[in-house]
Amino acid sequence: xxxxxxxxxxxLDVVPPLVxxxxxxxxxxxxxxxxxxxxxxxxxxxHGINTVSEIAEMHVVSQPAMTKMVGTLVxxxxxxKKVNPKNTRQTxxxxxxxGQLLHNSTWQSAQKRMxxxxxxVPEYERELMINSLLKLQSYI
Numbered sequence: 446x447x448x449x450x451x452x453x454x455x456x457l458d459v460v461p462p463l464v465x466x467x468x469x470x471x472x473x474x475x476x477x478x479x480x481x482x483x484x485x486x487x488x489x490x491x492h493g494i495n496t497v498s499e500i501a502e503m504h505v506v507s508q509p510a511m512t513k514m515v516g517t518l519v520x521x522x523x524x525x526k527k528v529n530p531k532n533t534r535q536t537x538x539x540x541x542x543x544g545q546l547l548h549n550s551t552w553q554s555a556q557k558r559m560x561x562x563x564x565x566v567p568e569y570e571r572e573l574m575i576n577s578l579l580k581l582q583s584y585i
Contacts, residue, residue, distance in 0.1 A: 467555075470562070474554035478521075479547065486514060487523060487540060487548045495538045523547055 446454070471481050482504065489500050501511035515538065518524040523544030529535040540548060563571070 466562075467559070470558045471551070471555050474558055475551045476547070479551070483514060483518060484548070484551055486511075486518060487544055488552070490524060490538050490540050491545070491548050496535060497538070498535075500538075518544070 468481050471484055475481070475484050485504070486500055489503060494500055494503065497511050497515055498508055500515070501508045504511060515524060515526070519526055522541055525539050525541050525544075526536045527539070529537055566574075
């Protein structure tokens with residue numbers, strides 16, 4: 446098998462179970478009233494993705510479906526919506542202080558859970574994986 450095909454095979458074999466693991470750890474780390482998709486919306490807003498259309502595209506859902514999810518987060522006081530004065534059909538999203546605290550506490554809890562899961566991986570292997578993952582990220 447060609448090296449680039451083997452690389453693609455390994456990615457396709459490893460990434461989906463890793464994503465499921467991350468999802469389950471986030472679900473366990475988050476408060477019961479927060480779904481993993483809702484947490485992902487908070488995380489995307491935290492990282493500067495600030496329109497419903499951008500977030501809907503990343504979640505591969507319709508804009509009306511994402512508008513409903515964002516509306517729930519707004520009602521709970523986690524997200525603030527501000528109409529774009531240049532285009533009143535577009536709103537910019539930001540995390541409220543409450544939303545930022547929820548995002549940070551859930552993220553930190555998930556990090557702790559993941560670190561416990563991989564505590565037996567030798568440090569030199571973790572460093573290799575970190576470097577490889579960061580390199581992979583640069584190609585995305």
